[in-house]
Amino acid sequence: MDKIGVLVAFKPLPYLEQELTRRGCRLFRLWETPESPVLEFCRQNAADIQAIVGNSNYGADAAMIDALPKLEIVASFSVGLDRVDLPKCKERGIRVTNTPDVLTDDVADLAIGLAISVMRRIPSADKYARSGAWKKGEYTLTTRFSGKRVGILGLGRIGLAIAKRAEAFDCPISYYSRSDKSHPNYTYHSTPVDLAANCDILVVACALTEETHHIVNRAVIDALGPKGVLINIGRGPHVDEPELVAALVEGRLGGAGLDVFENEPHVPEELFALDNVVLVPHVGSATIETRTAMADMVLGNLEAHFLKKPLLTPVV
Amino acid sequence: MATATCTTNTPKIGEKPKLLVLRRISAYFEGVFSPHFDLIKAEESSLPLPAFLSTHCRDIRAVLIAAPYGMFGSSLLDQLPSLGIVACTTAGVNHIDVDACRKRGIAVTNAGEMFTPDAADFAVGLLVDVLRKVTMADRYVRNGLWMLKGDYPLGSKVSGKRVGIVGLGSIGSHVAKRLVAFGCPISYFSRAPKPNYPSYRYFPNVLELARESDVLILSCALTDETRNIINRDVMVALGKDGVIINVGRGALIDEPELVRCLKEGVIGGAGLDVFVNEPEVPEELTHMDNVVLSDHRAVTTPEAFKGVLELAIANLDAFFSGKPLLSPVSC
Numbered sequence: 182m183d184k185i186g187v188l189v190a191f192k193p194l195p196y197l198e199q200e201l202t203r204r205g206c207r208l209f210r211l212w213e214t215p216e217s218p219v220l221e222f223c224r225q226n227a228a229d230i231q232a233i234v235g236n237s238n239y240g241a242d243a244a245m246i247d248a249l250p251k252l253e254i255v256a257s258f259s260v261g262l263d264r265v266d267l268p269k270c271k272e273r274g275i276r277v278t279n280t281p282d283v284l285t286d287d288v289a290d291l292a293i294g295l296a297i298s299v300m301r302r303i304p305s306a307d308k309y310a311r312s313g314a315w316k317k318g319e320y321t322l323t324t325r326f327s328g329k330r331v332g333i334l335g336l337g338r339i340g341l342a343i344a345k346r347a348e349a350f351d352c353p354i355s356y357y358s359r360s361d362k363s364h365p366n367y368t369y370h371s372t373p374v375d376l377a378a379n380c381d382i383l384v385v386a387c388a389l390t391e392e393t394h395h396i397v398n399r400a401v402i403d404a405l406g407p408k409g410v411l412i413n414i415g416r417g418p419h420v421d422e423p424e425l426v427a428a429l430v431e432g433r434l435g436g437a438g439l440d441v442f443e444n445e446p447h448v449p450e451e452l453f454a455l456d457n458v459v460l461v462p463h464v465g466s467a468t469i470e471t472r473t474a475m476a477d478m479v480l481g482n483l484e485a486h487f488l489k490k491p492l493l494t495p496v497v
Numbered sequence: 498m499a500t501a502t503c504t505t506n507t508p509k510i511g512e513k514p515k516l517l518v519l520r521r522i523s524a525y526f527e528g529v530f531s532p533h534f535d536l537i538k539a540e541e542s543s544l545p546l547p548a549f550l551s552t553h554c555r556d557i558r559a560v561l562i563a564a565p566y567g568m569f570g571s572s573l574l575d576q577l578p579s580l581g582i583v584a585c586t587t588a589g590v591n592h593i594d595v596d597a598c599r600k601r602g603i604a605v606t607n608a609g610e611m612f613t614p615d616a617a618d619f620a621v622g623l624l625v626d627v628l629r630k631v632t633m634a635d636r637y638v639r640n641g642l643w644m645l646k647g648d649y650p651l652g653s654k655v656s657g658k659r660v661g662i663v664g665l666g667s668i669g670s671h672v673a674k675r676l677v678a679f680g681c682p683i684s685y686f687s688r689a690p691k692p693n694y695p696s697y698r699y700f701p702n703v704l705e706l707a708r709e710s711d712v713l714i715l716s717c718a719l720t721d722e723t724r725n726i727i728n729r730d731v732m733v734a735l736g737k738d739g740v741i742i743n744v745g746r747g748a749l750i751d752e753p754e755l756v757r758c759l760k761e762g763v764i765g766g767a768g769l770d771v772f773v774n775e776p777e778v779p780e781e782l783t784h785m786d787n788v789v790l791s792d793h794r795a796v797t798t799p800e801a802f803k804g805v806l807e808l809a810i811a812n813l814d815a816f817f818s819g820k821p822l823l824s825p826v827s828c
Contacts, residue, residue: 192647286656290679294625294655303622303791304632310790311783315776318564321792325800326622327614349678350618446643453639461634462643468629470654 182206182487186229190239197476223248232256234479238445240264246273254486256479260284262496263389263416270497277497278482281338283474284466289342291465292414295438296382298459299410300326305456327351332380334373334396335387336362343384355380377404382412389416399424402434410436414465417443426451429458440465514817517560526563529806550576559584559813570594574601582816584809588612589718590826606812609824610667611804612796617671619795620714620744623768626789627740628653633786656680661710663703664717665691672714673697684709707734719746732758738765744795747773756781759788770795
């Protein structure tokens with residue numbers, strides 16, 4: 182990939198940056214100049230940029246694509262492509278790749294970990310154990326995770342991986358999907374509200390599209406109820422965040438484990454005082470093992486494209 | 498797993514069997530037992546315990562032990578000549594002289610598997626927390642650091658980690674079942690290999706288990722053999738990225754050595770629900786960010802307590818009607 186100009190939209194894993202450089206790429210580090218407008222940066226370097234490496238927060242919208250006439254490929258360091266204007270790429274003949282499968286386990290592990298963490302109040306337990314306030318004979322009651330009904334929005338790779346893990350805890354599984362998958366062991370519900378009304382823990386695991394924007398709205402939150410728990414390892418915009426915050430603060434929703442937010446890295450501060458929520462900073466795939474595998478996938482896709490070989494994980 | 502349901506044939510007033518309770522029990526416990534039994538509460542008497550027993554308890558056939566307050570052994574048993582059953586609401590019975598009971602023909606029942614799912618869930622929760630830094634990341638967010646400092650440092654993948662279980666009993670086997678779904682290969686140390694689990698790899702000692710594991714999960718009873726079973730050698734064998742999860746008893750680990758090994762980076766992290774001298778938590782642990790600590794809450798869920806109390810009642814009912822007990826402790 183000698184002298185290929187690559188716009189890196191976010192601060193990358195050091196391994197990824199090293200490998201891109203080692204292969205001869207010229208890196209245009211968009212993230213280094215946050216104060217400089219994106220489009221201006223693109224226009225200034227338009228003659229050289231042939232590839233974009235984006236992630237779940239920084240992709241390629243129509244304006245960026247228009248500003249980069251030499252752009253040939255967008256290789257996203259994520260599986261979600263809601264930040265990439267896919268129709269525009271298709272129209273311009275720009276290839277788009279993502280990083281499916283390698284991060285499925287991490288995201289599913291975190292979903293289950295968050296659910297246990299919320300229900301058993303693990304961060305509170307840790308804070309209390311460190312505080313010196315723990316008195317002999319005292320114990321704190323928290324509600325059991327095993328056997329609770331788990332409802333999954335979206336039964337794709339990640340949804341299935343979550344279901345498989347939850348089954349090992351004897352959790353009955355139900356799901357909502359665009360169509361009935363006729364799964365032998367999992368119960369299909371034809372609307373998100375119906376799913377929420379029939380589960381104890383609702384997990385968001387679908388792709389973010391126009392249809393699934395705010396799929397978790399007031400009606401779904403009400404259906405989930407004061408004992409229900411929401412786990413979001415999808416995208417912040419899947420959930421109507423102000424409604425969620427109000428429901429949690431007012432006790433209309435039992436708890437939440439959130440890895441994603443509508444306006445990252447901003448997290449609604451009203452949540453900070455609650456011990457029935459667990460908040461993590463978009464770490465669904467944030468392990469050294471998985472990020473390295475994702476980097477290899479991005480590198481493999483870029484190399485394949487510029488060597489005119491079949492892409493590893495093309496979406497467009 | 499023994500399932501228990503509350504008996505529906507509650508005896509008439511005056512016909513309830515007597516149930517001795519040595520120490521104060523919570524209003525919740527009392528509310529559950531009093532419809533079925535005439536509770537004889539030793540603590541409400543002004544008499545010292547031995548005098549109370551010899552005066553009022555010659556005909557007592559059943560005693561409820563709700564918490565480990567000192568050894569229930571021969572000196573008390575001698576005062577209870579009619580005793581036939583000791584019903585415990587705990588899983589562990591280290592505080593009961595089971596041998597002395599057996600010699601007197603007194604049955605001992607425990608909590609069976611009622612605490613098992615919660616203990617197993619908590620072990621998995623602690624493991625994910627330690628490897629993925631859930632509690633630390635939550636603290637990071639609440640301190641406004643995601644805005645200020647950017648992304649949180651990377652964690653370590655849970656799926657596929659080699660899990661070594663110390664004690665493949667009820668809790669250990671439930672932990673194993675859960676982690677199999679995370680793609681974790683399971684190994685274990687136990688007093689003897691378990692033919693029911695052919696796909697789990699048996700090791701004859703903890704040292705060899707540690708060598709071949711990324712994670713050790715402690716879920717065995719505390720006995721003379723298992724005290725300090727996790728010592729420095731085991732931790733060195735586990736290695737610098739290794740993680741220990743303890744939902745058993747604090748004394749399974751040489752606690753001062755654990756603190757040293759964590760400080761020195763001999764092992765990578767730990768998730769601890771139990772400590773040698775609760776509620777004391779070694780001060781140095783409270784400053785570490787590669788540990789997750791908890792206030793012995795692994796099994797305290799309303800669901801577990803409901804199950805445990807129903808099981809105790811079912812055991813007592815079975816005893817008084819001459820039927821087989823549901824969760825007798827075998828010596």
